[in-house]
Amino acid sequence: MILLRKILFPFAVLYGFIIAIRNFLYDKEILTSYAFDLPIIAVGNLSVGGTGKTPQIEYLIRMLSKNYTLATLSRGYKRKSEGFILANSTSTVEILGDEPFQFYSKFKNIQVAVDANRKNGIEQLLLQSQKPQIILLDDAYQHRKVKAGFYILLTSFGDLYSDDFMLPTGNLRESRSGAKRANIIIVTKCPHTLSSVSKNDIRTKLNLSVNQELYFTFIAYDNFVLGENRKINVNDIQESSKLLVAGIAKPEPFFDYLQRTNDVCLSFPDHHDFSENDILDIKKKSINRIVITTEKDYVRLQGKLTAEQLFYLPIKSQFLEEEHNFRKKILNYVGTSSRNR
Structure with a gap:
């Protein structure tokens, strides 16, 4: 498998070039990104799977749903349905996909929707009689057609995007430079005893912008x-x-x-x-x-x-430190965005 990935290196370069052009067109507003008049938080990654996205979404649900009308919007990966669907009592895992169905089963006080077209999904949610006050976009970091107000980028400890390469040689969906769009970067699945030296090494590797914040989390088992x-x-x-x-x-x-x-x-x-x-x-x-x-x-x-x-x-995402600062950052964005509506 490693040899095959090396052989496919030219295709990785070509794929990276195509994605770079696409991102350039969105950055220069030649291709249109649609913004909406409510707080939208996108959670995603640069790599393919395995970064702990679901427990991080659930962390945000627990944090925000007590005080706000909240909706999650996912693609519904591998679901046996099409178009926009808002979860209800007749929904199944086949209709929603496993992660959205998990959200719906656990959190009865939120709206759970699926739509591969995130723009259409948001528009449909805003047509509901009970409009969400906040929307969490699940795995939508590369979905540039919608411009979220806040981006959280996840990368796994021991498998940082800074050490990876484009598909199919590596596991990156887009170039490492795409991390610059993130407001917050979270290194997930860390050891409980991660040292300050290791944290500083990771910070140096990721080369954050001055306006970005870095946090470290671990998976807590029940x-x-x-x-x-x-x-x-x-x-x-x-x-x-x-x-x-x-x-x-x-x-x-x-x-x-x-x-x-x-x-x-x-x-x-x-x-x-x-x-x-x-x-x-x-x-x-x-x-x-x-x-x-x-x-x-x-x-x-x-x-x-x-x-x-x-x-x-059951598992949960927990912060090694500075959880208060993370929560404050999110709540400040939600509060400011809501006041500006």
Whole structure:
């Protein structure tokens, strides 16, 4: 695979050139970006998957939905539907996609919408009888047709965009210079004990602009795994035989947190749509075991395995430090933007 990526280097250069021209046309306003008269926060990354975008969106939902009417707008990756859809009680994971369905299942006080055309999605949300006061754009950093008021860029510790290269040789969707559009850059999935020296090294590598702020977060795992009818303390199942199932971009930390000697791990591609054969394989390997999966995979597996056997491990994004400053920055943007409406 590494050799193939090196062979495809000319295509990476060509792809980077095309994306650079596109960004130049938007920067010079030759191509039109549409702005809207309400606070819009875009959360995304330069690379393909695995940066912890979903827990960061959920952090913002928890932070903002208590005081504002909030909507999330996603593309709905791999959903079996088209166009604009506003989640309701009849929505399924197939209609919305796994991440939007997860948002809808967990946060009943917000609006959850999907539309590949973010401009149309925002316009449709603003036509609703209950208009959102804030919109969170999920994975829309490269969606330049809409101009968000605030951009949060995520990059994973140990896989920084500054060390990466354009697709297909690397994993970047656009050049590293695209980071300059971000108001805030968050290095996600950091070790809990990240030193000040390491933080300064990362800051130097990322080469932030003077108006950008840098934060460091880690993934906090819950003390319980949750099922449809009950929850179990993680300590109580440490030595139990388990089947761990993950269909996410980088499942290693999930496996490392739970895996013990007698456990079996099954890894699938990100956003995997579990087939009948997959389910049969899971059932076969889970005899006399409970099945623990990620929250994103749980919404796809629910109903395909027995409720007594299937559990998921909740996660949250937490700041290593300066969380107060991050929250203040977001609330200042929302407050200023709302007052200017």
